Amino acid sequence: MVMATIQSLCLLSFLLLLHHVFAGRLATNPTKKVYIVYMGQINNLERTRIEAKHHEMLVIATRSEMVAKESVLYHYTHSFSGFAAMLSDLEATTISTMIGVVSIFESKVRTLQTTRSWDFLGIEKGKSTNSRSHFHDLWIKANFGQDVIVGLLDTGIWPESPSFHDGSLPPIPTRWKGTCEVGDQFNTSHCNRKLIGARYYKRGYEQQVGPINAKDSSGDYLSPRDAVGHGSHTSSTAAGNFVTNASLYGLASGVAKGGAPHARIAMYKVCWSDVGCTDADILAAMSDGIKDGVDLFSISLGFNPEPHFEENALAIGAFHATVQGISVICAAGNSGPTPATASNLAPWILTVAASTIDRDFPSPAILGNGTILKGQSLSPYKLADKYFPLIFAGDAAIDNSTTASACKANSLDPKKVQGKIVLCMRGNDFGTEDGEEVLNAGGIACILGNSPANGKHLFLDVSLLPETNINVDDAVIAQEYIRLNRNAKAKIVPTRTLLGTKPAPVVADFSSKGPNSLNPDILKPDITAPGVRILAAWSGANSPSGLPFDHRRVAFNILQGTSMACPHVAGVVALLKSIHPSWSPAAIKSAIMTTATIVNNLNQPITTALGDEANSFDFGSGHINPNAAIDPGLIYDTQPKDYVLFLCKAGYNNSAIKLITGLNLTCGTKVPSISNLNYPSVAITNLRKVRTVTRTLTNVGSKGSMYVVTIQAPHGISVEIVPTSLYFAAQGVSKSFTIKFTPSHPSNGSYLFGSYEWFDGVHAVRSPIVVSTI
Ligand SMILES: *[C@@H]1O[C@H](CO)[C@@H](O)[C@H](O)[C@H]1NC(C)=O
Ligand SMILES: *[C@@H]1O[C@H](CO)[C@@H](O)[C@H](O)[C@H]1NC(C)=O
Ligand SMILES: *[C@@H]1O[C@H](CO)[C@@H](O)[C@H](O)[C@H]1NC(C)=O
Ligand SMILES: *[C@@H]1O[C@H](CO)[C@@H](O)[C@H](O)[C@H]1NC(C)=O
Ligand SMILES: *[C@@H]1O[C@H](CO)[C@@H](O)[C@H](O)[C@H]1NC(C)=O
Ligand SMILES: *[C@@H]1O[C@H](CO)[C@@H](O)[C@H](O)[C@H]1NC(C)=O
Ligand SMILES: *[C@@H]1O[C@H](CO)[C@@H](O)[C@H](O)[C@H]1NC(C)=O
Secondary structure, three states, X not given: OHHXXXXXXHOOHHHHHHHHHHHHXXXXXXXXXXXXXXXXXXXXXXXXXXXXXXXXXXXXXXXXXXXHHHHXXXXXXXXXXXXXXXXXXXXXXXXXXXXXOOEEEEOOEEEEOOHHHHHHOOOOOXXXXXXXXXXXXXXXXXXXXXXXXEEEEEOOEOOOOHHHOOOOOOOOOOOOOOOEOOEOOEOHHHOOOOEEEEEEOOHHHHHHOOOOOOHHHOOXXXXXXXXXXXXXXXXXXXXXXXXXXEXXXXXXXXXXXXXXXXXXXXXXXXXXXXXXXXXXXXXXXXXXXXHHOOOEEEEOEEOOOOOOHHHOHHHHHHHHHHHOOOEEEEEOOOOOOOOOOOOOOOOOOXXXXXXXXXXXXXXXXXXXXXXXXXXXXXXXXXXXOOOEEEEEHHHOEOOOOOOHHHOOOOOEOHHHHOXXXXXXXXXOOOHHHHXXXXXXXXXXXXXXXXXXXXXXXOOOOOOOOOEEEEOHHHHHHHHHHHHHOOOOEEEEOOOOOEEOOOOOOEEOOOOOOOOOOOOOOOOOOOEEEEOOOEEEEOOXXXXXXXXXXXXXXXXXXXXXOHHHHHHHHHHHHHHHHHHOOOOOHXXXXXXXXXXXXXXXXXXXXXXXXXOOEOOHHHHOOOEOOHHHHOOOOEEOXXXXXXXXXXXXXXXXXXXXXXXXXXXXXXXXXXXXXXXXXXXXXXXXXXEOOOEEEEXXXXXXXXXXXXXXEEEEOOOOEEEEEEXXXXXXXXXXXXXXXXXXXXXXXXXXXXXXXXXXXXXXXXXXXXXXXXXXXX
């Protein structure tokens, strides 16, 4: 049960589950809660002076020197000032009125949200593809990312995984100031030239959720060691070293590697195996990472619904990281296909949706009457090539159990399933549990059919017996076949790895969708990347299914989620940082977004799992295209001061803005729409008559470039761009243009999609447009 919580991160039920656990435990400590006091940017202040200031505030609020000292969990003293402390509501209110406080909020609990994928992205094909100027061998150009330090906030890392070997890596960059923290089964010898930093954060978690038990009593390692697998998976996806002959029981076999195979990894363990991660710990990790010298953060954590900026620790930490030139890449969340579910919405974050790659694991089920059901499976076990009796689990209930059709624990009658293939209907859980019941009751194999709620998307897990997974339509056929045939039988063809499947990519239906629920005038998510059935490193302390009764251990595991998509983008960001060390986080983000592709490997528009044409609420600017991203031609750059527009619209007054940014900037009397932020995509909401927004492009390509714009206007909207051509005499030159939106006929208020693209004959610089009218 404990592990199931974390493992179910791909499933919709996870947030609910978390809520129950957390609410139950919180009630035990009703008087004091973990609050985060956020005090904005700090420039060159000594740590001791900042801590003294925090202490002073706490003494006033708690009226006791001793209580003030005891209540502090963390001082945040790098780049931004603030602290986390145990406070009563009254004490919190007192602090909220003190000078220098931007906001104070309760620390919340967050949830966590490969070989083939990099081939699919074309990085490895760089040399062999046609030599258009923007197809380089990205890895060679970027030196495999060896000068870049990738910071991850996750469940820790399994240092013995071959993905983290440091063979052939040069010494650690001298600017690195991080450490390798010693703890439970983790010492400094576990760090090397690949895993250069590892820390862990538990104070917020222990106050909010409860003490962390030692690993040997089903807890977690009190150290950076990964008891779950998630953190090892994301780390190796972003920056794992080359590992030949990696696979999961022979599936998805090949050379495993991260996006930036020689980049350095710094793990900040903030998530613990039974519940998740707290804001207080997350902010402490980000503060340390900024000080340590990471170049980017890859953060596969989500929150649904997304809190407003002033109460959003991750967005606050990400803002100050961005100000320091550190890119922050986050998962969009796994709450799709419901609209407006995307998380990590701040404009300085690069927000990643998930989509498939061109790889399937087919394992058809063949019914006795010859009908072939297109199943897929990650089962390591093979069933003999002959027919076996087939029974529907609902017909095999023990004692009229009502949960038998879903093969819940102790629901099946061994007398009825002995020696048979059992058809189970999937609920909102991991299929491994269903397989366990079939196995325990003496069944020989399992066909797991999606319920109507699961639809067509097949969730594959590493089953405990021969198994295949079928969609809801096929499950209905199988049930009918069983009903009409007294001697129903079936066979299951063992799974294999099939490459080059089409269409791909397809946006995953679990991937969280736009519009942006906080600021619909900023389009989110930003980009999509591989996040379905991704092979990457795993923890030696957890089974591939993540369930406690499963005692198997694997070096690599196959997972899905926006958690897996996020480090794919982080790997590409690492390569871009290597090639363009002077580019701002916004410039790198722009390069990735404006070069994204919107067509699949059939050269057709990318689709959703339902087969509809995907739109910007599914995938933002499109699917990441690493080779094109190194040479985008033009970028939409954004300086930290430009985010003042966003903060003004978010309701901050001038004094708060000075605190947050550390800059002497004011909102002015008439604040323009956030649509004017120099973002690489455009969102316009509640358009009534005419609205005009401005964008500025900076040339990062060759001198003397002439770009001409083409527009795909959303249906029923007139879009006019002035001027229609831009000439850049030199590199570094910036040119502005306006985009005027006019509704041409009344609309019913639904969102309309379009795009515009600047083209110089070589570089296509594309931006999606989303408009809603009144
Ligand atoms: C670190 O732990 C390993 C075993 O995991 C042990 O072999 C090694 O001696 C330890 N190193 C130090 C410096 O304690
Ligand atoms: C590759 O891995 C498979 C399964 O783990 C193993 O059977 C095979 O011998 C390995 N091949 C090589 C060349 O190491
Ligand atoms: C199961 O249900 C049937 C009819 O609904 C009833 O006749 C039978 O007694 C029940 N058996 C048990 C063991 O509860
Ligand atoms: C097998 O049975 C199912 C369920 O009745 C039916 O939908 C399907 O068409 C049958 N296949 C053949 C080849 O008759
Ligand atoms: C700014 O807002 C904060 C709270 O949001 C308030 O305490 C402060 O007095 C305001 N300052 C000004 C100058 O209005
Ligand atoms: C901030 O700007 C205002 C107006 O632009 C100016 O009067 C003031 O002196 C500035 N303060 C600092 C500390 O630079
Ligand atoms: C609104 O109009 C669009 C296209 O004009 C249409 O696709 C959509 O179904 C309409 N929505 C409603 C709620 O009527």
